[in-house]
Amino acid sequence: MLLFLAPSVILLVLINAYPLAVAASQSVHKGSLIIGGSFVGLENYTDALTRPAFWNAARFTLVFTLAGVFGSWLVGLCLALLLRARVPAGGFFKVILILPWVVPIVVSSTAWNWLVATPDSPASRLAQSLGFGEPLFLADPKLAVITVCAFKIWHSFPFMFLMTSAALSSVDRNLYEAADIDGATRWQTFTRITLPMISRSTYISWILMTIFCVNDFPTIFLMTGGGPVNATTSLVVLAYRTVFQDFQTGPGVAIAFLMTITLVVTSTILYRQVRKAVTA
Amino acid sequence: MTTVGHRPPIATLASDAPSNRWMRPASRRTRDTRGQWGRFAAILIFTVLALIPIYVTLLLSVQPGTFSTSSSVLTLEHFADIFTNTDIVTWLGNSLGVTLTTVLISVIVAAPAGYVLSRARSRAVSAYSLLLFVIQSLPIITAVVPLFVLFAKLGLVDNLIGIIIVYLGSTMSVATWIMAAYFDSIPRALEESAWMDGCSVFGSFVRIVLRNSLPGVLSTAIFAFLLAWNDYLVALVFLKSSNVFTLPVGVQGFFLQNATDWGPVMAASVVMLLPPTIVFAVLNRYFSVGGIGGSLAGH
Numbered sequence: 379m380l381l382f383l384a385p386s387v388i389l390l391v392l393i394n395a396y397p398l399a400v401a402a403s404q405s406v407h408k409g410s411l412i413i414g415g416s417f418v419g420l421e422n423y424t425d426a427l428t429r430p431a432f433w434n435a436a437r438f439t440l441v442f443t444l445a446g447v448f449g450s451w452l453v454g455l456c457l458a459l460l461l462r463a464r465v466p467a468g469g470f471f472k473v474i475l476i477l478p479w480v481v482p483i484v485v486s487s488t489a490w491n492w493l494v495a496t497p498d499s500p501a502s503r504l505a506q507s508l509g510f511g512e513p514l515f516l517a518d519p520k521l522a523v524i525t526v527c528a529f530k531i532w533h534s535f536p537f538m539f540l541m542t543s544a545a546l547s548s549v550d551r552n553l554y555e556a557a558d559i560d561g562a563t564r565w566q567t568f569t570r571i572t573l574p575m576i577s578r579s580t581y582i583s584w585i586l587m588t589i590f591c592v593n594d595f596p597t598i599f600l601m602t603g604g605g606p607v608n609a610t611t612s613l614v615v616l617a618y619r620t621v622f623q624d625f626q627t628g629p630g631v632a633i634a635f636l637m638t639i640t641l642v643v644t645s646t647i648l649y650r651q652v653r654k655a656v657t658a
Numbered sequence: 659m660t661t662v663g664h665r666p667p668i669a670t671l672a673s674d675a676p677s678n679r680w681m682r683p684a685s686r687r688t689r690d691t692r693g694q695w696g697r698f699a700a701i702l703i704f705t706v707l708a709l710i711p712i713y714v715t716l717l718l719s720v721q722p723g724t725f726s727t728s729s730s731v732l733t734l735e736h737f738a739d740i741f742t743n744t745d746i747v748t749w750l751g752n753s754l755g756v757t758l759t760t761v762l763i764s765v766i767v768a769a770p771a772g773y774v775l776s777r778a779r780s781r782a783v784s785a786y787s788l789l790l791f792v793i794q795s796l797p798i799i800t801a802v803v804p805l806f807v808l809f810a811k812l813g814l815v816d817n818l819i820g821i822i823i824v825y826l827g828s829t830m831s832v833a834t835w836i837m838a839a840y841f842d843s844i845p846r847a848l849e850e851s852a853w854m855d856g857c858s859v860f861g862s863f864v865r866i867v868l869r870n871s872l873p874g875v876l877s878t879a880i881f882a883f884l885l886a887w888n889d890y891l892v893a894l895v896f897l898k899s900s901n902v903f904t905l906p907v908g909v910q911g912f913f914l915q916n917a918t919d920w921g922p923v924m925a926a927s928v929v930m931l932l933p934p935t936i937v938f939a940v941l942n943r944y945f946s947v948g949g950i951g952g953s954l955a956g957h
Binding site: 385394467484617618645 | 704708711771782789790793798799801805823826931945
C-alpha cells in the first residue's frame with residue numbers, strides 16, 4: 379500500500395524538499411541568481427536582520443496577518459451563524475458569497491483600484507461627501523495599510539465562512555434543545571456550546587489563514603506594490619524585491635527563511651493547540 | 659457543557675414529538691418568521707455591499723467608452739477590442755492548458771496518497787501527514803528561487819511545463835488532505851468485501867473507493883483549478899514572453915499599459931473571472947473545505 383504514496387513522495391522531494399535544501403545553501407552563500415558565490419556563513423542573515431526594511435516589513439506582515447485572520451474569521455463566523463438558521467434564499471447566498479474568494483486577485487485588485495485609487499474614485503468621492511476630507515486610500519501610508527487589510531479580509535472571508543459553516547453543521551442539535559430547556563440565554567448558548575464545539579475547526583482555520591496571509595504576495599503586490607514609502611511591504615514582497623529586483627539572492631532567501639521559521643514555529647504551536655482541543 | 663449533555667431524555671422528547679410543534683405559543687412562531695426576515699435583510703445588505711467590486715467589473719466591461727461611436731447603453735466593443743488587439747486568446751489557451759493539466763495530475767497523485775493517509779495507521783504515515791503540513795506552510799518564494807536556477811538549466815523557464823510542476827508542488831498538501839477527508843467517510847467494509855472476492859488493493863481502490871468518491875475528487879479538482887488559475891507570483895517569475903503568458907500575467911501587463919482606459923481592462927477581467935466562476939457555480943455543491951479540518955487533526 380505504501381506504493382500508493384510513491385508519486386506523492388517523489389513530487390514532494392523534487393518540488394519541495396530539493397529546492398528547500400538548495401535555498402538553505404543559497405542563504406549562506408554570496409552570489410546572484412545564476413552564478414554561485416563563496417560561502418559567507420550567517421552573514422546574509424545578520425545582513426537581513428540589521429536592515430530597517432526587514433523590521434518594517436515584519437511589522438506590516440504581523441498587522442496584515444492579525445487583521446486578515448481575525449477580520450475574515452469574524453465576518454465568516456457572523457455569516458455562518460446567520461445562514462445556519464432558515465433564511466429565504468439561503469442556498470443562493472451561500473453560493474454567491476463565495477465569489478470574492480473565487481474571483482482571481484488580478485481581477486478583484488483592479489476593481490478595488492478603480493473604487494479607491496484616485497481622488498476621483500467612487501469611494502474617495504463618497505468619503506469626501508461624508509465630510510472626511512480628501513482621503514488618499516492608497517497614497518497615505520496609514521490608510522494604505524487599512525485598505526490592503528480590508529482587501530485581504532474581503533478576499534478571505536468566504537474561506538472562513540465555508541470552514542465555519544461546515545463545523546456548525548456538525549454540532550449536535552440536541553445540545554441546543556437541552557440548553558433551551560435549561561434556560562440558557564442566546565449569548566450563553568453561543569459561548570458555552572457553539573464556540574467550544576467548533577473550536578477544533580476554528581484553530582485549523584486560523585492556522586491555515588495565518589499561512590495564507592504570511593505567504594500572500596499578489597494581494598499586496600497588485601494593490602500597492604508595497605508602497606507608499608514601503609508602508610505595505612510584507613516580508614514576501616521584500617524577499618521578492620531583494621531577489622528579483624535588487625538581485626541579492628543570499629539576503630533575499632535569508633529573509634524568506636527567517637519568515638518561514640517564524641511561520642513554522644507559530645503554526646506548530648497552534649497545531650498542538652488543535653490536538654489538545656481534539657483530545658480534551 | 660457536560661451538564662447539558664447529561665439530559666438526553668428531555669432533548670429527545672422535545673425533538674421527536676411532533677405534537678410539540680402545535681403546542682408552541684403563537685407569539686414564538688411570529689418571532690421566528692420575523693427573525694427570518696431580519697436575517698434575510700442583514701445578509702442581503704452585506705451581499706450587495708460585498709459584491710460591489712464584481713458588479714463594477716461587469717458593468718464597466720459593457721459600458722461604452724468616452725470616445726465610443728456606439729450610441730447604445732451596452733456594448734461589446736471592449737471585448738472585440740481586446741480579442742483583436744491583444745494576445746488574450748493565447749493567454750486564455752495557456753491558462754486553460756496549464757490549469758487542466760494541474761487539476762488532472764493533482765487528482766491522480768493526491769487520490770492514492772489520500773487513501774493511504776485515511777486508511778493506514780502507522781507512525782511513518784502520520785509523520786508524512788505532518789510533513790505535508792510543514793510543506794504547506796512554506797512560502798512559495800523559498801522554493802521559487804532555487805527552482806528558477808534549476809529550471810534555467812533545464813530550459814523550463816519561460817515554459818508552461820515549468821509552472822505546471824511548481825503548481826503541482828503547491829496543490830499537493832491540500833489536495834491530499836481533501837481526498838483523505840473524503841475517504842474517511844467511505845466505510846472500510848466496502849473494500850474489505852472486495853478483497854474477499856479476490857480483488858487486489860489497487861483494484862478495490864480504483865473500482866470501489868474511487869468510484870464512490872466523486873465529491874472528494876471534484877473538491878480536489880476545484881481546489882487545484884482555483885489555485886492554478888488564480889496564481890500570479892509563479893507565473894510572474896517564470897514566464898517572460900507574451901506567447902507563454904497565462905491570463906494573470908498577460909492581463910496584468912495589459913492593465914499597466916492601459917491604466918486609465920477601464921473598458922478594455924474590465925473586459926479582460928471578465929474573460930479571466932468567468933471560467934473559475936462557472937466551474938464553481940456548476941460544482942459548488944461538491945466543494946467542501948470543512949473536511950480539511952478533520953484530516954488535519956484526526957490522525
